[in-house]
Amino acid sequence: MGEIRPAAVEVINWGWRHAGRRDWALRNLELRIRPGERVLLLGPSGAGKSTLLAGLAGLLDTAGGGEAEGDLRIDRIDARRARERVGIVFQDPETQLVMARAGDDVAFGLENRSVPVESIWPRVDRALADVGFRYGRDRPTAALSGGEQQRLALAGVIVLRPGLLLLDEPTANLDPDGARLVRAAIARLAAGAGATMLLVEHRIEETLDLVDRAIVLAPGGGVVADGTPADVFAAHGDRLAAAGVWVPGHPIPAPKRASHAASEVLIEARQAGFCYPGADRFALAGADLDLRAGEALAVVGPNGSGKSTLALLVGGLLRPSVGSVTPGAGIAPGRDGVSLWTWEARRLAGAIGSVFQDPEHQFLTGRVRDELELGPRRLGLGKVEAARRSTELLERLHLGHLGEANPYTLSGGEKRRLSVASVLATAPAALILDEPTFGQDRRTWVELLTLLAGLRDDGRGVVVATHDLPFAAALADRTVIVDDARVTAA
Amino acid sequence: MRLLVPLVPDPGAILARANPVAKLGAAAALMLAPLLAVDLVTATLLLAGELAAVRFSGLRAAALARRAWPLVLVAVGIGLANGLFPAQSGGSPLVAIGPLRPSGESLWVGVGLGLRLMAISFAGVLALATTDPTDLADALGQQLGLSPRFAIGTLAAVRLAPLVAVEWQTLGLARRARGVDAGRNPVAAVRLFGGRLLAMLVGAIRRGTRLATAMEARGFGATPSRSWARPQRMRGADWGLIAGAVLLAAGASGLSLALGSWRFVFG
Numbered sequence: 001m002g003e004i005r006p007a008a009v010e011v012i013n014w015g016w017r018h019a020g021r022r023d024w025a026l027r028n029l030e031l032r033i034r035p036g037e038r039v040l041l042l043g044p045s046g047a048g049k050s051t052l053l054a055g056l057a058g059l060l061d062t063a064g065g066g067e068a069e070g071d072l073r074i075d076r077i078d079a080r081r082a083r084e085r086v087g088i089v090f091q092d093p094e095t096q097l098v099m100a101r102a103g104d105d106v107a108f109g110l111e112n113r114s115v116p117v118e119s120i121w122p123r124v125d126r127a128l129a130d131v132g133f134r135y136g137r138d139r140p141t142a143a144l145s146g147g148e149q150q151r152l153a154l155a156g157v158i159v160l161r162p163g164l165l166l167l168d169e170p171t172a173n174l175d176p177d178g179a180r181l182v183r184a185a186i187a188r189l190a191a192g193a194g195a196t197m198l199l200v201e202h203r204i205e206e207t208l209d210l211v212d213r214a215i216v217l218a219p220g221g222g223v224v225a226d227g228t229p230a231d232v233f234a235a236h237g238d239r240l241a242a243a244g245v246w247v248p249g250h251p252i253p254a255p256k257r258a259s260h261a262a263s264e265v266l267i268e269a270r271q272a273g274f275c276y277p278g279a280d281r282f283a284l285a286g287a288d289l290d291l292r293a294g295e296a297l298a299v300v301g302p303n304g305s306g307k308s309t310l311a312l313l314v315g316g317l318l319r320p321s322v323g324s325v326t327p328g329a330g331i332a333p334g335r336d337g338v339s340l341w342t343w344e345a346r347r348l349a350g351a352i353g354s355v356f357q358d359p360e361h362q363f364l365t366g367r368v369r370d371e372l373e374l375g376p377r378r379l380g381l382g383k384v385e386a387a388r389r390s391t392e393l394l395e396r397l398h399l400g401h402l403g404e405a406n407p408y409t410l411s412g413g414e415k416r417r418l419s420v421a422s423v424l425a426t427a428p429a430a431l432i433l434d435e436p437t438f439g440q441d442r443r444t445w446v447e448l449l450t451l452l453a454g455l456r457d458d459g460r461g462v463v464v465a466t467h468d469l470p471f472a473a474a475l476a477d478r479t480v481i482v483d484d485a486r487v488t489a490a
Numbered sequence: 491m492r493l494l495v496p497l498v499p500d501p502g503a504i505l506a507r508a509n510p511v512a513k514l515g516a517a518a519a520l521m522l523a524p525l526l527a528v529d530l531v532t533a534t535l536l537l538a539g540e541l542a543a544v545r546f547s548g549l550r551a552a553a554l555a556r557r558a559w560p561l562v563l564v565a566v567g568i569g570l571a572n573g574l575f576p577a578q579s580g581g582s583p584l585v586a587i588g589p590l591r592p593s594g595e596s597l598w599v600g601v602g603l604g605l606r607l608m609a610i611s612f613a614g615v616l617a618l619a620t621t622d623p624t625d626l627a628d629a630l631g632q633q634l635g636l637s638p639r640f641a642i643g644t645l646a647a648v649r650l651a652p653l654v655a656v657e658w659q660t661l662g663l664a665r666r667a668r669g670v671d672a673g674r675n676p677v678a679a680v681r682l683f684g685g686r687l688l689a690m691l692v693g694a695i696r697r698g699t700r701l702a703t704a705m706e707a708r709g710f711g712a713t714p715s716r717s718w719a720r721p722q723r724m725r726g727a728d729w730g731l732i733a734g735a736v737l738l739a740a741g742a743s744g745l746s747l748a749l750g751s752w753r754f755v756f757g
Contacts, residue, residue, distance in 0.1 A: 057707050059703060059706065059707060083707070083709070083712065084709070086707075087707070087708075088707050090700070090703075090704060092700060094650075094653060094697075095650075095697050095700035095701040095704060096700075096701070096704040097649075098642070098645075098646045098649070098701070098704075098705055098708075098710075099624060099645070099646075099649075100622075100623065100624055100645075100649060101624065104624060104719065104720070107719035108642075108705075108708060108710070109708035109709055109710075110717070110719065111716050111717050111718060111719050112708060112709035112710045112711075112712065112713075112716060113709050113713075114713065114715050114716055114717045115717055116717055117717055117718065117719060117721060120717070120719045121719070124719075142649075142652075153704075156708060157707075157708065160708065160709070312663060315667060317663045317666055317667055318663070344671060344673060345665070345666045345667075345668075345669050345670055345671035346669040346670075346671075348666065348667070348669065349667065349668060349669030350669070353667075354664075354667035356660065356663075356664050356667070358660075360689075360693070361657075361660050361661055361664040361689075362664045362667065362668055363689075364665070364668055364670065364685065374668065374669075374670075375668060375669055378668075378669040378670065379669070422668070423667075423668075426669065
């Protein structure tokens with residue numbers, strides 16, 4: 001068994017411009033990382049953290065039209081020729097696993113490096129043990145939770161014994177339990193003397209004891225701060241928090257609650273349940289729920305418990321397999337008993353706004369402004385009124401400078417704000433959001449909280465399906481827990 | 491796509507243990523005979539042989555029936571269509587209502603065609619239903635020297651297929667949420683379908699690109715050589731399987747020839 005030889009990293013006046021972009025993602029960056037150092041890489045969204053990691057992994061290629069400046073060196077060798085020394089773990093577990101069985105997936109990289117078969121399986125078993133994988137080699141990868149899949153992806157990388165381990169927001173796509181699993185696996189790796197490690201994370205409080213150095217990048221290039229985590233946060237904590245980093249000891253502002261009286265019912269679910277076609281069990285069984293105007297309701301529970309299904313049912317998007325979901329007096333006075341799923345789409349969109357977990361699923365046009373005008377135009381409003389609403393929303397959600405941009409080119413936080421804004425454009429009485437804070441930085445998180453609290457205080461009904469418990473606690477008047485397809489009130 | 495998913499057979503069964511390339515070879519031999527000949531005897535004998543082979547597949551009959559019934563339906567449908575609505579009138583029709591003029595001869599042609607289709611497709615179903623896709627990719631790379639870029643790359647792409655199916659559903663719901671549906675307007679329905687399809691393809695390509703990057707980062711395609719964690723071998727039994735299939739195909743064709751019923755497809 002060969003041992004790990006930690007790598008030295010040199011970033012020398014380096015820069016990268018993506019194909020077809022005017023601005024450099026990163027420029028004039030100078031960094032030296034000594035062998036065995038464990039570094040947390042910070043910076044606002046768009047500061048080029050992921051680009052730097054991709055460059056160090058040797059994955060940026062000028063053949064694709066991108067442009068490079070300066071040098072990236074791993075142990076004094078150009079990064080593109082040092083790929084064997086580097087391992088990288090990305091955000092999304094689903095697009096990192098290659099094989100159908102856990103053990104085969106870990107073996108994949110060893111096969112690519114022509115490791116003889118008699119050494120493959122002992123190394124696979126050791127890597128699985130090193131990340132704390134709880135199942136056997138034959139476990140189907142599709143049957144694993146997100147956190148377990150991400151642990152497996154980590155095993156598939158460390159089995160190659162890289163001298164430099166790059167972790168690009170490895171917990172951003174996971175629920176809290178999944179994130180804990182992955183952090184525990186990283187902690188196990190960090191505890192042994194091993195590879196140089198470079199970690200990008202938004203939620204840093206939990207990762208702090210894994211690193212011994214923090215580097216803050218400025219947007220567009222350059223280093224803002226570099227030192228021990230304690231020193232960096234003492235000197236730059238406020239600025240980092242404002243830029244979107246979850247800095248320890250910077251509490252989130254709690255929105256003030258405007259006084260209100262419980263009022264009209266907007267949506268009524270009675271024993272509503274849903275079973276996906278071909279599934280052998282109900283995704284959600286017999287849920288009772290009232291949403292009233294002027295209240296915010298949080299639906300919490302682990303991944304796969306039925307939260308999203310409940311959101312789709314209450315949003316009138318799915319036809320309940322059992323029970324009913326009907327509009328209340330606040331949406332459709334005098335129309336008791338009509339099922340929401342039978343409404344035609346434009347009518348539904350005028351009354352209830354559903355925001356999906358992935359903003360891109362909802363984008364229908366090639367321009368931010370068109371995206372905002374689409375809903376009002378579908379409702380039959382005139383061009384002038386639609387333009388007025390879109391301009392107002394662009395300002396309100398800080399998207400004013402992006403009116404002409406293509407929605408798909410926005411940053412994660414901008415996409416999220418646009419998806420909420422496009423739904424608000426039809427002025428719905430109820431708003432239903434599925435995991436709105438998923439993968440968002442602190443700044444977008446706070447903005448969403450303020451926005452939704454404001455809408456609630458304006459008399460709208462808000463439902464948030466989320467596993468982000470701090471968000472639920474900060475926003476919700478009531479919390480509903482969904483566990484294993486069953487609903488219980490908290 | 492569903493036809494590619496193995497039926498989790500008893501792993502100890504002869505067919506389940508056989509090398510996937512040997513199974514493909516055997517299936518090819520069994521498919522070739524009824525492709526070349528359009529006669530009842532060859533097809534019947536081969537189908538009987540294939541049904542007998544189910545015993546060694548480790549598959550449960552019910553699961554296999556669930557898998558194969560669409561193919562049986564297609565074969566019966568095509569056989570019926572050709573039997574009841576013959577292209578040329580050969581022999582005297584038993585009844586004649588417009589184009590519906592089955593004769594004794596055309597009914598035999600229909601039965602023969604149906605059996606042929608069943609014999610051809612059932613050989614493929616049996617080979618795929620007893621084969622794990624990972625084993626298939628391994629064997630294609632190791633026994634046939636197929637490029638790992640193709641064999642393993644395809645395997646990885648197939649794994650993403652269920653995600654694409656979920657995405658298709660979500661895209662439909664998200665459009666309804668934005669106030670967009672076609673109602674009863676067929677033109678709007680086509681446009682909506684096109685937009686949804688495009689969004690799904692864009693999503694699939696982005697996912698595929700991310701997966702390809704992750705594979706590249708783990709050394710995939712960096713060198714032409716590769717070791718195989720799961721060695722696949724051609725054992726005696728595998729050669730025996732191929733030989734048996736060739737013998738069955740040749741025997742059925744030979745018997746048909748001897749009986750004078752064998753007819754070349756282009757004859």
